[in-house]
Amino acid sequence: MTATLRAAAPAVPQAGVVTDDAIRTHALTKRFRTGQVAVDGIDLVVPRGAVYGFLGPNGSGKTTTIRMLLGLVAPTSGRVELLGEPVPQRAAHVLPRVGALVEGPAFQPYLSGRANLARLDAVDASTDPRTARARAEAALERVGLTAAADKRYRQYSLGMKQRLGLAAALLRPRDLLVLDEPTNGLDPQGTREVRHLVRELADGGTTVLVSSHLLAEIEQVCTHVGIMGRGHLLLQGPRTELTARRAARIAVRTLADRADAAATELRRLALDDVTADRPVADGTVTVSAAVRDDAGPAPQDVTAALVRADVPVVGVDVRRPSLEDVFVELTGEGFDVAR
Amino acid sequence: MSPADTTTSVAAPVSASRAVEPPARHRGALARLVRAELALVLGRRRNLVLLVGLALVPLLLGVVLYLAQDTALAGQGPPFVSRVTGNGLFLVVASLFLCTPFLLPLTIGIASGDAIAGEASAGTLRYLLVVPVGRGRLLAVKALGALVFAAAAVLAIAVVGLVVGAALFGVGDLTLLSGSTVPLGDGVLRVAGVVAYVGLSMTGLVAVGLFFSTLTEVPVGAMAATVVVAVVSSVLDQLPQLAAIHPALLTHHWFDFAEMLRVVPSADVLAQGLAVQAGWVVVFGALAWARFTTADVTS
Structure with a gap:
């Protein structure tokens, strides 16, 4: 019976619950x-x-x-x-x-x-x-x-x-x-x-x-x-x-001359998509990598590993992706196109 | 609120969101819609200015004729105008005669061309339709508003003409076109007939304006097109080569109101003029309906 209904109306799966x-x-x-x-x-x-x-x-x-x-x-x-x-x-x-x-x-x-x-x-x-x-x-x-x-x-x-x-x-x-x-x-x-x-x-x-x-x-x-x-x-x-489709990123702020060491350590921890921003005026640089909630090291473990590797950690931040990030990823363009 | 109620509202948001009763149609809803539309049309300053402008015609005409009635020009001029000084009732007829070719079509073109296009251009059309109101119903109410305004335009001329004519020249037994005279009561009825015929002669133009109004979001375009139709119709009516189509032209029978001033008005002539208007109303009303009930509202 159910099969018959579905065959008769393929565009409306489960026609009975549509009104919900x-x-x-x-x-x-x-x-x-x-x-x-x-x-x-x-x-x-x-x-x-x-x-x-x-x-x-x-x-x-x-x-x-x-x-x-x-x-x-x-x-x-x-x-x-x-x-x-x-x-x-x-x-x-x-x-x-x-x-x-x-x-x-x-x-x-x-x-x-x-x-x-x-x-x-x-x-x-x-x-x-x-x-x-x-x-x-x-x-x-x-x-x-x-x-x-x-x-x-x-x-x-x-x-x-x-x-x-x-x-x-x-x-x-x-x-x-x-x-x-x-x-x-x-x-x-x-x-x-x-x-x-x-x-x-x-x-x-x-x-x-x-x-x-x-x-x-x-x-x-x-x-x-x-x-x-x-x-x-x-x-x-x-x-x-x-x-949640898009991974959160861990962003580590460190001194500019230790950016490479920070990136190497993040890669050693098997984190993906490691990137370094340009150094800013106060002599620090932000190195970031994708992190997953369900696998890989927790943020505090990453920090501990960096410190052990002699990377000075000025700041650590886990950035959740915003809708805008999802949007930019999907459309490949900024959101406020015609503003 | 009892705990049971709380549970219900939390567990079944679907039923909670159906708290709004299924809509019923209240009695008198159409009358309310019509009242709102008439208030809009007759309350609008631009429309009142138009009515005042039309009312100035008999006033100015009456004053000019009053001041000039002793000069050598007395008794000359266009039809009906020469008779005004003899009987104030003719000021009504003479004013309608002067307004019919252009001022009246202009006024009616503005009101009917604005009917739908004005709402579209203001953006209010989309909000009326999502209230919701049926498109056919809205069109009918808009048509009624334009017709009422057309009637108001003709009545503005007639009422001011009657008052000014009576005040300046007095009223008395009416001398008909043939020279025979009918008593004042009969005369008033005949002038009322003239007013009614002129009013009904404008219904075709209202339908044309309404149709143009459904085609555009630019009210001025619909207004201008409507006036152009009236003007072109008058021009075509002048060309003897087109005699075959003359009887069907929108403006051809407009001046047949004079029939009312014959000893025995011809029902045939009057009926033909009204039938032609009815034809234009049916054709352009149907076109307006077909267009408006199917068009995408993107304004």
Whole structure:
């Protein structure tokens, strides 16, 4: 029986559990009329309850993917399931449970922030008009925009516009939030607040897909990561697994004239990928090598061995790979391409 | 919260995240959407300026005719204008006559061309669609907003024309085109008929503007294209070589409102003019629908 089901629907293995994912795409592809393939056969899987960091440089297909998720752009081929429902077929049914910030905030410039929220609320056929005012007030409060609620949108600073966009996404309780570059234009304080907000929402059970070109900002909050590059989903999975793919490095700071001795000793300890940086002004140099958590000498053993080999150890540091390291390894290029 | 609740929320985040009820459609949702759209269209300063501009036409025309009525020029000029000093009701007709070729299409081109393209250019279209609102429904509401604005434009001319005409020239029994006279009540009804016909004559142009509005993210482009359609239609209407297509032209029947001022208005003439508008509405409404319900929203 199971075999028959699988044979009948090869693209959806274990069809019965698909609804456990907040977002799932199957071979999602978008080829624009110009012939450019913006998104090329991606299989996005965002588990329920996850904070999914959707990463990639500008032009890598993140926003086109997000537009397809929300039914704004029709896929050339492939399928989208949002909260278990096919999009765009069931978009009207599922989108009320989804809050979204797509490619920056956009509102009617000559209406106030409050009036803009009221307008979006009025468009939503599934909300109760009697509680519209309370919803708008709560959303404004949540993003710290109450004081500026009656200003015209055109007078808002970029940070205030971004906050209003978040308020619109939070106009009603959501099961899923899709936030495209939510920290764009915010100062460090605002960025911290957004991170806090995302964490708070995730704690409340909301699944969050957050895209960003600022890895460091997103790395701290996400449980899962997907990395886009040139239309392909290069990698996705739990964040800890992704960074574990790349070895940590032990970095030994020693005196410049003993760099060779340090490198020789590290090689003698059977460590891989030994490299020496250029000497810095204080006369020290950093020699580093890959270390593995499950095999080879522990950092303290490396230090002891260096000291025995008469290598002066000025400092030792074990550097865990960051998402940015993983990203650079995968794409061969810097992350902030178009910043 | 009891320990049992805690366990549930920790162990089953899936069910916790489904706390949001399945969305229901609230009664009166469409009316709420329409109200929001009308508030947007009629509350926008640019649109109010346009209405004021149109309202200035009968005001200026009335004042000029009032000041000049003793000169040798009295009784001359374009049709209807010469009759204004005799009966203020004609100020309504004369103003509509002057506005129909260009000012009214310009105003309507701006409002209808802006309908979708304006939202696209501001980026608000994507946020409306993900609220969500069905594309067909949004298009219908946008069309309604443009139609209401077109009606407001015609009414602005008519109401100010009536008030200014009555104040400066008084109103009385209406002398028809043939020279026969009908009582004031009948006359008012006939002028109301003129206003209604002019308003309905603009529906085809609204549909054209709406269609152009779905094609672009540049509202000015859609507005200009709409006005160009009206102008080109008038030009083609002047070429005798194209007489065969004249009856189907958007603007060909625009001045048939004069039928209302004949002793017995011809239902055939009026119906033909309205049928042509209906045809344009159907064709361009369908094109707009086909385009808008399938287009990728990348703005």
